[in-house]
Amino acid sequence: xxxxxxxxxLAAIPVxxxxxxITFVLVxxxxxxxxxxxxxxxxxxxxxxxxxxxxxxPIHVQFFDYLGNLLQGDFGPSYKYPxxxxxxxxxxxxxxxxxxxxxxLIFAVFAGSLAGIFAALKPNSWRDYTPMSIAxxxxxxxxxxxxxxxxxxxxxxxxxxxxAGWGYAAYDKIIPTITLGATYAAYVAxxxxxxxxxVLSQDYIRTARAKGLPEWKVILFHALRGGIAPVVAFLxxxxxxxxxxxxxxxxxxxxxxxxxxxxxxxxxxxxxxILGTTVFFAGLIISFxxxxxxxxxxxxxxxxxxxxxx
Amino acid sequence: xxxxxIEQGTSLxxxxxxxxxxxxxxxxxxxxxxxxxxxxxLTPFIAPYSYETQDLYKGATPPSFEHWFGTDVLGRDQLxxxxxxxxxxxxxxxxxxxxxxxxxxxxxxxxxxxGGRVDTFMMRVVDILYALPFSIFIILLTVVFGRSMLLLxxxxxxxxWLTMARIIRSQVMSIKKQEYVxxxxxxxxxxxxxxxxxxxxxxIGPIIVYTTLTIPSVILLESFLSFLGLGIQPPQxxxxxxxxxxxETMEEYPWLLIFPGLVLSLTLFSLNFLxxxxxxxxxxxxxxx
Numbered sequence: 001x002x003x004x005x006x007x008x009x010l011a012a013i014p015v016x017x018x019x020x021x022i023t024f025v026l027v028x029x030x031x032x033x034x035x036x037x038x039x040x041x042x043x044x045x046x047x048x049x050x051x052x053x054x055x056x057x058p059i060h061v062q063f064f065d066y067l068g069n070l071l072q073g074d075f076g077p078s079y080k081y082p083x084x085x086x087x088x089x090x091x092x093x094x095x096x097x098x099x100x101x102x103x104x105l106i107f108a109v110f111a112g113s114l115a116g117i118f119a120a121l122k123p124n125s126w127r128d129y130t131p132m133s134i135a136x137x138x139x140x141x142x143x144x145x146x147x148x149x150x151x152x153x154x155x156x157x158x159x160x161x162x163x164a165g166w167g168y169a170a171y172d173k174i175i176p177t178i179t180l181g182a183t184y185a186a187y188v189a190x191x192x193x194x195x196x197x198x199v200l201s202q203d204y205i206r207t208a209r210a211k212g213l214p215e216w217k218v219i220l221f222h223a224l225r226g227g228i229a230p231v232v233a234f235l236x237x238x239x240x241x242x243x244x245x246x247x248x249x250x251x252x253x254x255x256x257x258x259x260x261x262x263x264x265x266x267x268x269x270x271x272x273x274i275l276g277t278t279v280f281f282a283g284l285i286i287s288f289x290x291x292x293x294x295x296x297x298x299x300x301x302x303x304x305x306x307x308x309x310x
Numbered sequence: 311x312x313x314x315x316i317e318q319g320t321s322l323x324x325x326x327x328x329x330x331x332x333x334x335x336x337x338x339x340x341x342x343x344x345x346x347x348x349x350x351x352l353t354p355f356i357a358p359y360s361y362e363t364q365d366l367y368k369g370a371t372p373p374s375f376e377h378w379f380g381t382d383v384l385g386r387d388q389l390x391x392x393x394x395x396x397x398x399x400x401x402x403x404x405x406x407x408x409x410x411x412x413x414x415x416x417x418x419x420x421x422x423x424x425g426g427r428v429d430t431f432m433m434r435v436v437d438i439l440y441a442l443p444f445s446i447f448i449i450l451l452t453v454v455f456g457r458s459m460l461l462l463x464x465x466x467x468x469x470x471w472l473t474m475a476r477i478i479r480s481q482v483m484s485i486k487k488q489e490y491v492x493x494x495x496x497x498x499x500x501x502x503x504x505x506x507x508x509x510x511x512x513x514i515g516p517i518i519v520y521t522t523l524t525i526p527s528v529i530l531l532e533s534f535l536s537f538l539g540l541g542i543q544p545p546q547x548x549x550x551x552x553x554x555x556x557x558e559t560m561e562e563y564p565w566l567l568i569f570p571g572l573v574l575s576l577t578l579f580s581l582n583f584l585x586x587x588x589x590x591x592x593x594x595x596x597x598x599x
Contacts, residue, residue, distance in 0.1 A: 015438050023450065030454040140578040142530055144537045144550075145571035148557045156561055244445040248534065252557070262446070263538060266453045274453060278446050 012290050019282040027271045075276035080268050086276035097257035101242045104181035112185040116192025138186030147179035147252045166255040180249045184238045196227035236292025240285040329591040336587020339580030350397045359387040370563045380565040398548040403529040409467025414474025422482030436472050444469045452540045466531050474520050481513040515592040523585035526578045549574040
């Protein structure tokens with residue numbers, strides 16, 4: 001198992017390196033230097049600026065400098081806000097984005113698996129179709145439509161919940177959490193339903209029922225463990241998707257997380273900031289995928305045996 | 311003898327069509343999409359107002375008999391704007407999907423047919439690309455290369471081909487073991503000929519299914535970018551940009567958000583239902599989840 005983990009981590013490193021390389025080259029390819037927008041910069045000042053940020057070095061030297069700094073957790077200075085470093089900006093956004101993503105994931109797993117179990121208990125009846133139709137809405141209505149419409153209904157018309165913000169007013173975290181989590185709740189519901197249906201037709205469930213266990217015990221202790229397996233495999237991609245989804249939700253609800261900083265940087269052409277956030281996001285997403293791979297193998301004894309033998 | 315084989319070939323499709331016709335959700339999706347495509351094609355002729363006509367005296371009005379979807383702050387007819395938006399969104403959907411289709415099918419077929427080290431390498435590339443944060447990369451591309459429609463097509467197409475490549479590869483790997491492919495090899499046909507005349511036509515079922523399922527994710531990605539202001543630029547507008555404009559004023563004029571949002575969601579619904587229906591019809595073995 002340790003060997004397997006080691007191998008997967010080793011395989012992830014070139015991917016991350018490639019991402020950094022591609023992003024770095026793309027950002028350098030962008031037309032114009034980062035200081036072109038400043039008006040009336042004397043050539044001497046421009047030269048000094050370039051020197052200060054090491055922009056006059058050859059590109060491969062710049063790249064390896066960047067990589068070296070990155071290893072020490074230094075993402076470089078922000079071009080737009082010279083007195084703040086990218087590391088500072090990112091670390092101020094991380095807790096917010098993580099909190100939002102965490103709530104959304106909890107919402108997705110709980111609401112989704114409840115709906116899925118409920119649907120699987122009576123397949124092809126209204127108790128199956130109702131939650132599954134709601135799930136289809138969750139999949140098909142994009143977050144940038146669902147968020148504003150939830151705000152319109154619950155924030156403006158019914159006046160139950162605040163329309164924006166994060167931690168400023170009571171309950172202002174509810175709508176963003178649901179907006180971000182809805183799609184994933186829907187996928188979790190479909191996966192749970194599929195998994196439960198498969199498990200419920202197995203022999204060991206029949207045995208459990210035959211020995212006289214109450215139905216809720218059969219569902220919770222016998223069926224759920226196997227039925228939920230596809231959901232576990234989905235958690236990694238879901239966590240990664242939640243991160244990308246956070247751009248939109250953070251923008252709609254004016255939440256100061258990294259997604260919003262990334263978009264602002266994209267609009268301001270703040271190149272170091274773009275580079276830093278992309279690398280950071282990529283690192284997170286690759287780690288999530290890695291953890292999912294490892295957990296999937298660890299949970300499935302058959303795969304675990306293969307991993308041992310390799 | 312040859313008659314019976316032809317009959318078998320068509321009966322597979324007839325069978326699939328019959329199964330599809332029974333699927334009410336898929337059929338209503340299909341009809342909605344056909345309706346939307348016809349309306350989009352005819353928009354310049356049937357739109358109730360012209361795209362630019364402003365009526366500043368009128369301003370924003372709720373839906374009425376003259377303006378079914380209401381008007382925006384500049385007094386422009388929202389129905390007309392949604393119709394023109396559909397043209398853009400559908401066009402991006404179809405063109406970018408074609409880009410994804412071409413890359414994905416060729417990549418998957420070549421990897422699956424050649425096998426061995428080439429296959430390992432090509433699929434390793436797909437695995438690596440899968441791990442990348444794509445919405446971030448597309449945003450990065452729009453920042454670096456400016457916001458143009460052509461870039462949008464290419465960037466979205468370049469992102470969406472991965473699943474297609476994986477599915478086609480596994481199809482091709484099972485097709486290439488069939489005897490007719492062996493016979494094609496043994497009579498000395500070229501690789502290109504085998505790929506284009508034997509392998510791809512026989513994988514057409516999954517290709518159709520996954521094309522139908524790729525279009526909604528492409529449309530979604532484009533609306534997402536346009537919503538953020540990084541996709542389609544004014545004066546043109548797609549559903550995404552109409553929605554982002556509607557969000558700004560939703561407190562006073564909710565119809566500016568609701569109608570484009572509704573049309574976008576219905577389109578995504580229809581495409582997903584049709585895709586699922588086609589999958590069930592063409593390959594009854596694959597379950598829904």
